[in-house]
Amino acid sequence: METPDASTPFPSGAPDAHDALVALEKALDRHRAPPIAELLARRGLGPYRGYAGMLEAMQRLAAAGAVIEPLGHSVRGEPLLALGFGAARRGRFARTSVVVSGLHPLEWIGIETSLALAGRLVGRDLGDRSVLIVPVANPDGVLRVDRNLREGRRRFVRHNAHGVDLNRNFDARWGHRGLLARLVPSVFRAGTRAESEPEVSALAFALGSRRVDRALSLHSFGGAVLYPSSHQLRAPADAEEHRVWAQRIAALADDRPYRVVQGSWFALGATMGGLELDWFHERHGALSLLVECSRGGFGLRPSRALDPFAWFNPPTPHATATRIARAVEGFVTGGVTVTGRAP
Ligand SMILES: [Zn+2]
Structure with a gap:
């Protein structure tokens, strides 16, 4: 057991943990706004x-x-923050699982x-x-979506403040443009x-000296678990090990299991370069999965069909997120697979 640093109410064994908390506090001061949940629920x-609210949740997790950990800053100077669990305080030698979400701001x-x-x-x-x-x-990007929602604007937002799709900016066959990109x-x-x-370079730099052997990126809304590769049609040598985990997660994520598919076949054979899915796999040698959370929320209400936020997000955030979090937990915490069978 580490003893918490007496100078702060939080454990601060990791370098810069205090700075990160200050950065979080300042971001909250800049963006504090009335809760939005009720407003969005009323709109369906x-x-x-x-x-x-997301920053407040991170603050509560820090208190617990x-x-x-501060990773860097966005184009507009927002802090890019990671939450560390388990052996995080023992530094860079621990085997590390990385979970990334919100690359696509909707x-x-x-x-x-x-x-x-x-929370788990x-x-x-x-x-x-x-x-x-x-x-x-x-x-x-998330702040832009937040403003659009508050002001009742139905906008599709996919980029960072430079107009770049961050999930095409990773150093894994970067610049390869498949059919969709053309x-x-x-x-x-x-x-x-x-x-x-800056968002991608900060992440790449922070992870550069770590032993990342599991990676999970959370997107929406295809109801699918993807594994490498995205930039080529051929399956990688360790495809089977990926598939075992992907199938386990796919079965647990919903009553109707998600699809399991190699990234390049997700969009019917349209290859893609610069994805985090491939970067974690090729740069770190990690088992790397991408979950397309939920099947979106088009539903039958016409108002939902016209609202991009509803395309990407089901109307039941708590139940859906809890279910998927449980489905991925074994993978993220380093569970083992047994000779090609789900553990
Ligand atoms: Zn996405």
């Missing part, structure tokens, strides 16, 4: 919390024992799933494993070079 979008169900998972991990003994969760990987280049803008965006 479901009781989602806004950006300030999560270690907040996909709030992924952020809710991250926070639900964090806080205070737990994870053995020699460290888990790092980055709930809001694109804070500028058809709608403005949607999948990859940036000026690999890791040109």
